[in-house]
Amino acid sequence: MPNADTILEVKNLKKYFDLGRGAILKAVDNVSFSIKRGETFGLVGESGCGKSTTGRTIINLYNATEGEVLFNGKNVHKLQGRDLKQFNRKMQMIFQDPYASLNPRMTVGDIIGEGIDIHNLMSGRQRQERIYELLETVGLNSEHASRFPHEFSGGQRQRIGIARSLAIEPEFIIADEPISALDVSIQAQVVNLMKRLQDERGLTYLFIAHDLAMVKHISDRIGVMYLGALVEVAEANELYRKPMHPYTEALLSAIPIPDPEIERTRERIILEGDVPSPVNPPSGCRFRTRCPKAMPECANVTPELKEVEPNHFVACLLYNN
Numbered sequence: 001m002p003n004a005d006t007i008l009e010v011k012n013l014k015k016y017f018d019l020g021r022g023a024i025l026k027a028v029d030n031v032s033f034s035i036k037r038g039e040t041f042g043l044v045g046e047s048g049c050g051k052s053t054t055g056r057t058i059i060n061l062y063n064a065t066e067g068e069v070l071f072n073g074k075n076v077h078k079l080q081g082r083d084l085k086q087f088n089r090k091m092q093m094i095f096q097d098p099y100a101s102l103n104p105r106m107t108v109g110d111i112i113g114e115g116i117d118i119h120n121l122m123s124g125r126q127r128q129e130r131i132y133e134l135l136e137t138v139g140l141n142s143e144h145a146s147r148f149p150h151e152f153s154g155g156q157r158q159r160i161g162i163a164r165s166l167a168i169e170p171e172f173i174i175a176d177e178p179i180s181a182l183d184v185s186i187q188a189q190v191v192n193l194m195k196r197l198q199d200e201r202g203l204t205y206l207f208i209a210h211d212l213a214m215v216k217h218i219s220d221r222i223g224v225m226y227l228g229a230l231v232e233v234a235e236a237n238e239l240y241r242k243p244m245h246p247y248t249e250a251l252l253s254a255i256p257i258p259d260p261e262i263e264r265t266r267e268r269i270i271l272e273g274d275v276p277s278p279v280n281p282p283s284g285c286r287f288r289t290r291c292p293k294a295m296p297e298c299a300n301v302t303p304e305l306k307e308v309e310p311n312h313f314v315a316c317l318l319y320n321n
C-alpha cells in the first residue's frame with residue numbers, strides 16, 4: 001500500500017523500443033518496485049539488463065510503453081506546467097561518465113549554476129555564494145569555479161556532477177553507475193560523500209550498478225535485474241546473507257572476500273553463455289538458458305516476483321510453493 005513514506009512507485013513498467021521490421025526490444029518488461037523517502041535502493045544487473053532504461057524512464061527521459069511511475073503520488077509521464085517544472089527540480093540524475101555529461105566549454109561555476117538559472121532560484125552574489133558553498137560541500141573549493149572540466153580528475157568530475165545535481169535542491173537522485181568509471185580507491189570516497197549528503201539533506205537515491213559489490217555499502221534495499229525483469233528484491237543485508245535467486249547467487253559468488261582464508265575456499269558460480277537478446281528472450285523463465293538449477297518446467301512457466309519471506313521477493317519456480 002502506498003503511504004506518505006513512499007516517494008517513488010514503479011508499477012508494471014514496460015519500456016519497449018521498436019527496432020523496425022517487427023523487432024521489438026523489450027528493455028524493461030513489467031517491473032514493479034517502490035522506494036521509501038530517505039532510503040537508497042540499489043538496482044543491479046549486467047549491462048543490457050534494462051537498469052539504466054528503468055532509471056531513464058523514471059526520470060521521464062523516456063515515455064513508458066505501459067505501466068506507471070508515481071513520484072510523490074503523481075504519474076511522472078502525465079505531468080504538465082508547474083507540476084512538471086517541480087518534478088524536473090525534485091528529481092535529478094548523476095551519470096556514469098561525469099566528463100561526457102559536463103559541457104567542456106563551460107566553467108565549473110557555470111555548470112553548477114545552470115540549474116539555478118533555469119529555475120530562477122537566485123542571481124548575482126547570492127548565486128555565486130551558493131556555487132562556492134556547493135563546491136565546498138562536495139570537497140572542492142571556490143577557486144575551482146573558474147576552471148574547466150578537463151582540468152579535473154575523474155573523481156573530482158563526479159563531485160562536480162554531484163554539486164550540479166544538488167544546486168536545485170532535489171529530493172531524489174538517480175545515480176546511474178556513478179562510480180563504475182572511477183578507480184577503486186576513489187569509489188569509496190564518492191560513495192561516502194553521497195552517504196553524507198543523504199544524511200544531511202534527507203535525499204533518496206536510486207543507485208544503479210552492474211555488480212553487487214558496488215551497491216553493498218550504500219543500499220538499504222537491492223533489486224536484481226536480469227533481461228528486463230526484476231528477479232529478486234530484498235533488504236541489502238538479507239540479500240547478501242541469504243540470496244535466493246540463482247542469478248543473485250552467481251553475482252554474489254563473483255565478489256572477492258577480503259578474508260584470505262575464506263577467499264581461498266570461495267566457490268565461484270560461473271554462468272555459462274551470454275545474456276540472450278531482449279528482442280527475443282527465452283520462453284518461461286528468462287534466466288533458464290544460463291541457470292545452473294533450471295528444471296523442465298522453467299521453459300514453460302514465467303515465474304512472478306513473489307514475497308517468499310517477509311520483505312524478500314523472488315521470481316523463481318524453485319520457490320513456488
Ligand code: SF4
Nearest residue numbers: 285288291298316317
Ligand atoms: Fe532457474 Fe528455473 Fe528458477 Fe528460472 S525459474 S531461476 S530457470 S530454477
